Amino acid sequence: MKKLVIIGKGPAGISAALYAVRGGLDVTIVAKDGGALQKADKIDNYYGFDGGISARKLLEDGENQARTLGVQFVTDEVVGVEFAESGFAVKTLSKDLEANAVVLACGTSRNVPPIENIEKFEGRGVSYCAICDGFFFRKKKVGVIGNAGYAKSEYGVLKNIIDDVTILTDGEQPSFDSLPFTDKKIKSFEGGEKLEEVVFEDGTREKYDGVFVACGSAGAFELAKKLGLEIDGNKIVTDDKRATNIPGVYAAGDCVKGLQQIAKAVYDGMLAGTQAIQYLKKN
Ligand SMILES: Cc1cc2nc3c(=O)[nH]c(=O)nc-3n(C[C@H](O)[C@H](O)[C@H](O)COP(=O)(O)OP(=O)(O)OC[C@H]3O[C@@H](n4cnc5c(N)ncnc54)[C@H](O)[C@@H]3O)c2cc1C
Known part of the structure; x- marks a missing residue:
């Protein structure tokens, strides 16, 4: 059948x-x-x-x-x-x-978090699909936005090809342990032609070449x-x-x-x- x-x-x-x-x-x-x-x-x-x-x-x-x-x-x-x-x-x-x-x-x-400039950098550092776009970020630093099972799954896909992957829970509690994460609330994405930095609400900034959105499911x-x-x-x-x-x-x-x-x-x-x-x- x-x-x-x-x-x-x-x-x-x-x-x-x-x-x-x-x-x-x-x-x-x-x-x-x-x-x-x-x-x-x-x-x-x-x-x-x-x-x-x-x-x-x-x-x-x-x-x-x-x-x-x-x-x-x-x-x-x-x-x-x-x-x-x-x-x-x-x-x-x-x-x-x-x-x-x-x-x-x-x-x-469609789970788009309310982060300043997220749409501006779609396709230029912001992705919604690890299996589609992860390859373009080999040897670079990427983040996965999310705090639940879907984020963990996207993290796993990226980890197969990229060393430097961090989960950005955007102010939420992670539903997993033992994965590298930061739980600071994200304010905006900044860069020129491409995404270069994630800026947090506490005023700190971190360099990122790419972020993969995996909020909720x-x-x-x-x-x-x-x-x-x-x-x-x-x-x-x-x-x-x-x-x-x-x-x-x-x-x-x-x-x-x-x-x-x-x-x-x-x-x-x-x-x-x-x-x-x-x-x-x-x-
Ligand atoms: C408050 C409210 C009131 C409404 N009132 C009316 C009304 O009076 N009359 C009317 O005709 N329509 C009304 N609607 C609209 C109607 O409910 C929707 O048009 C209809 O339910 C759409 O059906 P759907 O099967 O496409 O999607 P949905 O009914 O939304 O079903 C989506 C399904 O996909 C599943 N799903 C999604 N992502 C995943 C995933 N990653 N993994 C596993 N499962 C997943 C969900 O769990 C769910 O089972 C209302 C909607 C809302 C929100």
Whole structure:
């Protein structure tokens, strides 16, 4: 049976799973939490619920519906997606999931910390992807911004090729020990054409050639970058059937352009799930 891994259990991920599992695929959803619906209260504008429905209930019912049809769920944080023999390896904090095709349904978030000049130095010292850009910083000094599992994972990727790597927790408590870190709050990035210094709120400055942003967990933007997906702003670019520029990879819901609404996420998920079935019949 061909394996589809879906990242995200919001309306887009669940909808993709419902179509894919009923179409005969072995479907696993990996998600770290309930996404946007977890923050919402009552949903009044979705078809079929006279008087509205609690967002939590909608989320739970979607998950139960998918489970009943045979979808497997993994609660974990995805830190990357890589090409592998089977097609893809979806890498989580604890394991690798093998996939013949992948649907990214990870919602909107792009974790950009409010540091002065961060956007100015994007692509000129500031990166969102260790596996994509780490190579350019061999024999240089780099930092990883973040304090949790994703930062630790990006640190590990960089350490394979760069000696001088420090985690910058930006004022937060690190959730790990035994890795080199500084917990000073960052004020700004400074430099000329390229990033040269990190300036801290306490007035101190340190030389850095590069910083890799890995705050919180990887969102759709960061995962897309690692795979080499086309991005427009912070949205993944797809065709009108939710296929990305990489065969076998689909994107659906809030991580794709358009209205950020449940109905649209469900529609996108349907397209991604059905397209994955078509793709895996031929490949
Ligand atoms: C407060 C609020 C109120 C809203 N009210 C309405 C409303 O009334 N009507 C309406 O139509 N829409 C409403 N929305 C919008 C709606 O919730 C979203 O459009 C919809 O949930 C998008 O679905 P999605 O599946 O694309 O993403 P999400 O529902 O955000 O799901 C994203 C999934 O990806 C997972 N994920 C992300 N990154 C990772 C990672 N690295 N590893 C593992 N898992 C990951 C998350 O855990 C989650 O499971 C509201 C949103 C909010 C925040």
